[in-house]
Amino acid sequence: MNTRTKYILLISGISAFGLSIYNKYNAFTETSFNPVEFEYAKVFLGIGILCVGLYFFNKNWRNVLSKIMIGAFGICLILNLYLVAQIYESRQIQNRLSEYHELDCEKITDRFKTDLKNNNVKYFSGGLVGSGKLSQNIKKYGIENFELGCQVYNNLECYNELVRSYLRKEYRY
Structure with missing residues (x-):
């Protein structure tokens, strides 16, 4: 194996190993589910490590094993980078939600006016019934939908009521 391949x-x-450790501790806390990509990344990391061990014991297969290692570590690295991007996106959404979650109904009215000026209106859908095509429907009006699952927050309902009245007034929605 040449020096370039070793590097x-x-x-x-x-x-791949470092990102696997990072994702192990962050994928579960940020996304609250076990992503299938992480499971595949662990399998490919294991294959790569197994090939490293076999590389030193079997001199006849070194060329093939080095290619398998590059492929396994490469796939593991790509899967882990994909998960890092998902975790980053999830954190950004949570940061935006925390800004609104901490405001009471009076302050959220001021925030709605600011969002309306900046063309950055949001809608927070939640409850037991799914939102269906709500995201697609309100995207036409430049409104971003945040799905909160089963949780319903009173202050966010105040914001949603302002959005609904804005849509009725402006678009006869």
């Missing part, structure tokens, strides 16, 4: 394997293996 590629070392960098991709360490990066």
